[in-house]
Amino acid sequence: MGVVPIIDISELSSGDIAKRAEVAARLDSACAEIGFFQVVGHGIDEHLIQQMYDVSRAFFALPLERKNAVAQPDKDTIRGYSSIGEQALNYNDDPTAPGDLHEKFDVGPVDVPADDPYYSRELAGTHFADNPWPVEPPSMAEVWTEYFRACDELATRLMRGFALALNLPEHWFDATLDRNISMLRAIHYPDQHTAPKPGQMRAGAHSDYGSLTLLRQEEAPGGLQVFTKDGDWVPVPVVPGALVVNIGDLMAQWTNDRWTSTRHRVANPPRDLTSGTDRMSLVFFHQPNYDAVVECIPTCLAEDDRPRYTPITSGDHLLNKFRGTFETSKAG
Amino acid sequence: MVELRRSGVTRRVPADRTLLSVVLEVRPEVDFNCLRGDCGACVSVVLDGEPLHRDTVLSERARAAGRRIALCVSRARSETLVLDL
Numbered sequence: 001m002g003v004v005p006i007i008d009i010s011e012l013s014s015g016d017i018a019k020r021a022e023v024a025a026r027l028d029s030a031c032a033e034i035g036f037f038q039v040v041g042h043g044i045d046e047h048l049i050q051q052m053y054d055v056s057r058a059f060f061a062l063p064l065e066r067k068n069a070v071a072q073p074d075k076d077t078i079r080g081y082s083s084i085g086e087q088a089l090n091y092n093d094d095p096t097a098p099g100d101l102h103e104k105f106d107v108g109p110v111d112v113p114a115d116d117p118y119y120s121r122e123l124a125g126t127h128f129a130d131n132p133w134p135v136e137p138p139s140m141a142e143v144w145t146e147y148f149r150a151c152d153e154l155a156t157r158l159m160r161g162f163a164l165a166l167n168l169p170e171h172w173f174d175a176t177l178d179r180n181i182s183m184l185r186a187i188h189y190p191d192q193h194t195a196p197k198p199g200q201m202r203a204g205a206h207s208d209y210g211s212l213t214l215l216r217q218e219e220a221p222g223g224l225q226v227f228t229k230d231g232d233w234v235p236v237p238v239v240p241g242a243l244v245v246n247i248g249d250l251m252a253q254w255t256n257d258r259w260t261s262t263r264h265r266v267a268n269p270p271r272d273l274t275s276g277t278d279r280m281s282l283v284f285f286h287q288p289n290y291d292a293v294v295e296c297i298p299t300c301l302a303e304d305d306r307p308r309y310t311p312i313t314s315g316d317h318l319l320n321k322f323r324g325t326f327e328t329s330k331a332g
Numbered sequence: 333m334v335e336l337r338r339s340g341v342t343r344r345v346p347a348d349r350t351l352l353s354v355v356l357e358v359r360p361e362v363d364f365n366c367l368r369g370d371c372g373a374c375v376s377v378v379l380d381g382e383p384l385h386r387d388t389v390l391s392e393r394a395r396a397a398g399r400r401i402a403l404c405v406s407r408a409r410s411e412t413l414v415l416d417l
Contacts, residue, residue: 231400
């Protein structure tokens, strides 16, 4: 088996708790060792995923000025289109560092009640900001909304598996997820006709912010790599029909580092390939309710250890990440 | 001293220079990025010698094993460090 295990999670929906616990045990060992696994039996319709690829490709194929009609409004509001080179996902705080070689489109929660103050800008800030749907392709809003809901449902199922894995009641996370502030992103990595600048990648080394990430990747040169506990960069192979799942920094904090949020990056294709390397990924960043307090889960506190992180709400944790403060406040 | 075994080259690493800058003179294709031990781009395989880790990217396990080094910030405890480069 490779560094990133493949786990069939269909039994998470089994009526037999022993079968659910069996899957949970596999999730636990994957999250402790590498923080990455690939899921099959995840229940998301392959036809829906194909529709996501079709509409998103049609959007990225539009002329730049049409894409910029739905450009991201500001750095705290991760919505809409960002063009190539705008974002640098790395640990470099040098503002002149070259941007990553991808363009992207983001949306946030899709089923936001209109008149509940919990979701208002006054209380929720930008976490439930409107989604700027493009005029074209016309079915973009409908397809993305359906896929967002499917990912949200899968993430909840996985979090229940996580609860079992952490010796918690199965629905322990539910109350922290029912008004989650997740985001869905399509990332397009075009062919590289000119050589990247030194240090410039499709996506620089980073770990994810939130609870978990669901990634659908395509087979093409220049792909995802993870940094193992042994100190090696290892490619994550494309498994047909599977989704890659990884946990983010928030889950590492929640589990007091029992689970690991692993650095990963998207490598450039080999320089002798300037065509046939075009690649698109669909990424769902799951992030709990903005007012959910993330503090050391009781079952994750080893006898000889103490809570390593200051409690923080999910919303503040996310905003701190947007603002580029990579240093998490470690307790005393 | 640093020995790049596959290249068959040994160089002195002066106190005021990084291991990475010396390695790049011999192997300019070696990858690097953040230059502060955070991103993992320049991590290389150690064949012999004892690294003095100053990075934040290697896990406790990799540190204890002593067979990987972040060239941009780390140095050596031993007189010579042999790299698989």
